Amino acid sequence: MLKNYFQIACKVYMRRKLFTAINLLCIVLTMVVLLVVTALLQATFFPTGVEGKSERFLQIGTVTQVSKNSTRRSPLGYKVIDQYLRKMKTVEKVAAVTGPESVSVYQKDSVNEIMMRRADAEYWQILDFKLLSGRVPTEEDVKLGRFVAVINESTAKKIFGSTTVVSQKINAGGQQFEIIGVVEDVLHMNAFADIWVPVTTLPSSQYREQYSGNFTVMLMGKSAADLPLIRDELLQVVKQVNADEPTHWDHTYMWADSKLDFFARGILSRDEVPDSGAAQLLAGVVFFMLLFMLLPALNLVNLNSGRIMERAAEIGVRKAFGASNRELVKQFVMENILLCLFGALLGLMFTKLTLIWLSNADLIPYLKVDLSFAVFAYGFVIAIVFGVLSGVIPAWKMSRLDPVLALKGAA
Template structure:
């Protein structure tokens, strides 16, 4: 039966080549966009290099200070003072990584301007993040304590600043008029890894900014790493109890609000999807599903239209099949299977096209250091999308067709 469906599906595809092109183009193009978008999302939210410990880590990205009476609030990353006083002192985490958001700084190499994204970190940052050192090593407590002007740079920065040289450990790199001694070179991190990305990492004590300010808001984010995944609820609870006791950091402010969240939750909390009681993850998934469905709706409607006219062209065949014993249900099954064959071909083209698009994005340097791949998860999403697509665009025309009266179908 399936072999027969396959034969007829291929014959129908060959019959009207322009219709086939439009259908396949719609499916392949939509899937390409979905696969590329999913690869981006997957790259951003998965525990990829160097944040391999994400499953046992909690992220503190934001601190909000509120004055409910006057109705104003202040929201943003934390100051070093706050982070060192209330976060680094937590008992449950095995390690606490502190790092600033990256700041673009300027430097000049052979009269050419080079922008280096700089991040200040503590020593534990290197324990929490699993960086791959191509040479040298990270700075430790000693260099932090001595406020040494040392740096770990990315492989890309090494290439851009020093050119093709074997080793740069011990050499000096200057940015923002400060000279740092290179201690290590790490494999570059894509900019989508907001917490760990930078071109150059330096001890927070090497900062020009005043770290002694008592304000709560600043540039720092923190990552709490537990010993195991089981530590996550304990760390969350401990931080919540600490925050509950933090006195207002400003005379104008009455409340301090901050949470230790899982990676994705930490970003959802600071987005419009924030619910009353914290990040609304189900709303996030709902929004994503609705977005994908809406995105797929246009090519689906297009395919529904093409399918209706294609199926109606085959009314004589429908009449014959019904006359010789096909029930409406069997015919719906046949046309849905045929449509799934069409969408499967579209999917293969879409996956191949995505492969080339991702290769292009990776090699073009459009997004620094990113390496997008079609992995198993992304492929699974595309197969699911394909099935939904095939069903959505096949069922309605098949249902309409199956309602045709045999006599009318044979006369058409």
């Protein structure tokens, strides 16, 4: 039966090549946009590579403190991380890192602006950077406050013209560091920077006594099963932080979030409630993707209606020989799904080319995104949904034609 549907569909598509080309163009353009967005969202919310352990760690980006007259929302201070979060029993590793900060690099007669982060040794143990040469900072480097640095590949080429820069000196932000390693370029939120140095190289030690500052923390468990336990223990830790804070805020809020929860909480400003709003954010994304699909689907409905109208005589003959409405609807919908699946294959090919272009065009620094099996599967699901949405209405309409009128060619 499927073979017959396929043979009929091919003959129908070749009969009106312009209609087929227009249908494919609508499908391919829509597929490329949806799949590129899906690939970018997957790379953001469910990263691999440098953040490949993301299923095992949670992150805290802000601390929100509330009193009757004011609210303060800021990144974490190092004191909260060092004196409270590092003592959590459910956590295997605690990593502290500052947010990216623009610094000037003076090298020979040129000045470059690059992004610097200061991190502890655990940061390099949680994230899986691809080391191209040299090494990364150790616990001893951090403890002794050694002025060592790791830079990424692009920055090495930009400043030194080569990636063979281990043992070279670099003046960044008014401080001189010895380069001990070069890592591959990465874009992920916790890893994005051009240069990394130990947190203990900060010009002043005052950061050690701050409850709010410029730090993000990653809390890694032994397995993904530990994450609920980490969240529960954090609730008790926050109470202790609030009691010890000398400003005496009425409430202090910190939430350990997954990547998706972290983004949702920031976008929806849900600082004072446990629910990050991730479900609502995903629902919104799905809604807008379906809405985006609706316009080309309606266009395809009109095109399919015109194409099927030309087959009135065929419908009349089939109905005269006993074909049921259900069989006719199934045939027309299957034809449309086959066309959409062919469009999906073309869409996947053009999506791959688009992602390669985005990765190489440097529109987004260090962006590296590719088609994954999940995105491939989403493409075929979207194609089937597209085929059903744009095929059912015209198919059902034409299947209900009176056979006598259909044989006369009247719709």
